[in-house]
Amino acid sequence: MTNSKIATSTTPTSNGKCMIDKIGDSGGLFDLLVRPMFQQGHEGELCSWLKEFSLIRTTLGCQQPECQGKTLAWNTARVIDRYTWVCPTCSKKQSIREGSFFMGVKGDFRTCLQLILAWCQDIPTDIAANNFEIKEHVIKKVYERCSQVAEFYVNSHPEDFKLGGSGCVVLVDEFPSGYMTDITPDVTTTRKRNNNSQPIICIAEASHLPPRMWLHIIKALPEPPKMKIINNNNIINNHINNISSNNNNSIINNNNNNNTIINNNNNNIDPQQQKSGMIEEAIKQIVNQVLPGSYIVANSRARCCNYEALQDLKQYRVFSVEHLQKFDTPDTHKLLNNLATIWQTGLGVCEEIQESTRGAAKQIITNHLWRQRYGSIPSVAFQNMLNHIVECYRFT
Template identity: 55%
Template structure:
């Protein structure tokens, strides 16, 4: 018994060394190729630099720079910043009532069950589109911890897209854009009737897709249509008489996200954004896919093949959304749009995400 007690400190030391080695290995797992994370953040993740890290988190508005005692008898007194023997190494403490408060209070990091160093690495991993299971394995974290950080990053990206629609305005004078819908339209070679698809899958979503045609991969705007489509009746007189708000919703999105004097290529297959419907928008010059197909050499589908190439990344996202609930689908869509706009390199994605986290968790 005495031997076991005597050996316990030695075993604890070995465990600490093992943990330290694992953390050191984890620090080398992720990087951004000499970018912001490697140059600015990584040095602060070394052991003994916790004070420097917390000062930087304050400067970035990722944790509070000042905090007040919630105890009513203290009348909102400022809390003092104290060193503490806890995972974050610091806490807030009231000089009057000695009440303690986490430095994570009201921040992105609240209730994330890992240290701040690991959390920053998980954010970088999300920015690099590394699967949660891979990140958890590399950093020796529980899957649920990584998933929680990923979910918060996705929520931040979704909020940014909603609050800043001006970041996704496409086109301009003499620029060519393509407007279509998924499923259906000309985004894929095989036409999909959404009324049939909805019978097989209650989660099937109609997605308005807008893409600039001047680069691959193209800049896009994707919008999940809220209105429910009506089935097309055999009586042609029905067309255009009742649109259930679907077309109006699509036209409103197009006006909001496409600059005037743009060329728009549309088709007659689409339910919410057909060539015929877009004729109402006099600020654009609308061209039909069917007309352009006539310019293809006989027996060739050059235009449709080009459209499939342009829509490739958009189709992948739309297909993923089809099997999701509405809220999950919106999250997938917003994350894709955010990464398209801000994730061109790992370094820039990480910097933008930190800034957008600070905006989302703005302290009052």
């Protein structure tokens, strides 16, 4: 069976180049409309289609002050795009890529469109470079632009990434402290971890195959034990009387300011005040992403989103993995096997984040979120990306 990600033959043609034309989108927009315009002599047709789709400008005004924004003329030219904008007054030329997704990319429109499709199919840059006979820096530039569009769209349309709803089962776990790494140990043993790694909250809607997910890197740090500073003048004697009977719970330190620092191990602090910033951040993500009425399955091992921390979320019904395991068939581990299947994709993304720099981590997440929502069906992924490029690069 042909790999759905890489539908490109690696068999060299007579001129030694690989058959880039074999990349396709399973009968979608690229196959039916775009690829036929790649033939020699159809450059004008391709440019007209790019204008109709709003991928390049349909009109442009001259930027010279003396021309006062006069509309430029569309002329043929000996440039890579075969056309250019020319001012009828001052004859100054401007690229037809002005202000578009393609501006600054060193490749013709045919190459750019093929690489957009390759990004949608998650073809690695090195494989694309080897199979498509395109320089890797060109591929990276187009991929970078696609990632920026994906990030823009994910941030602009949060409603498209809500999970769950009435009666839907939603799993919540944390990488690497929860169950995700335990249930698939073979995946993580060979991966190299980044020392700058941070916990990742992972939310998955179990009703979809592959499951729809939301991933978020926890930025907050665990809070240190809360310390109280009180004046000794009025109550020092009371605390001295309690030292012998409760010296494990209170630490009194008389400093130069005659103050006492007492650590009560949070025994007398409201439970809500004990929640660390990590837990608060995780709960905020859950409330933002999971629709009310969902059945949430959490566990007791995760630090920031464990079963106990979610008990106050009355808009959901919360269950624990540990409790559900009691109903599992003996010796089959059916529940854990199902969890392993659900988390398989998310675990791979989390491991990739651990190996990346902090700056690249967010991009990895938004790329995954975009592909799972808009790129999972090959025949529409390319068209979805073009629509989102148009929204991201609106011409004014």
